[in-house]
Amino acid sequence: MNRIIFIVSLAVLLGGCDQIKERMGMPDPAKQEAEGKAVGAACRNAGQGLEDCYRANPDTGKAAVYAGWKEMNEYMTKNNMPVIPPNTVMKTAPTESVAPTPAPAAAKAGH
Incomplete structure (x- = not known):
């Protein structure tokens, strides 16, 4: 009887190993x-480039993102599927624009 209880309790504990790992991080x-x-x-289905996808999802592994993007690209090409644009605009970090600065007036006077 004790042996049966032990086996059943062991099976229950081992069945939850994946939950234990997840809770431990x-x-x-x-x-x-x-x-x-x-x-x-x-990302590919929404028409985003691979680099944009990497920037939008920095915590996701690049190899896995590339594999999924490539698989979807092949699938979409094979089946002539159009890109489905997202309903919302993705917010990205603003890029600095380099504007030309006018020459100082003193430098022009010397010519």
Whole structure:
């Protein structure tokens, strides 16, 4: 009887190992790979470039994002699918524009 209780309790404990790892903060590589592929595929479907996708999702693995983007690109090309633009505009960091500065008046007077 004790042996049966031990086996059942062991099975219950071992069945929750993935939950224990998740709560301890140990990432599941297969889950991260799948999420990265999903992000890459979504970026390609929305017509975003690969670099834009990397910038928008810095915490996602680049290899997985590339794999998902590439798979979706091949799928869309094969099936002649158009790009589906997103309903919202992606906010990116503003880029600095370099405007020409006018020459000082003193420098012009010397010519």
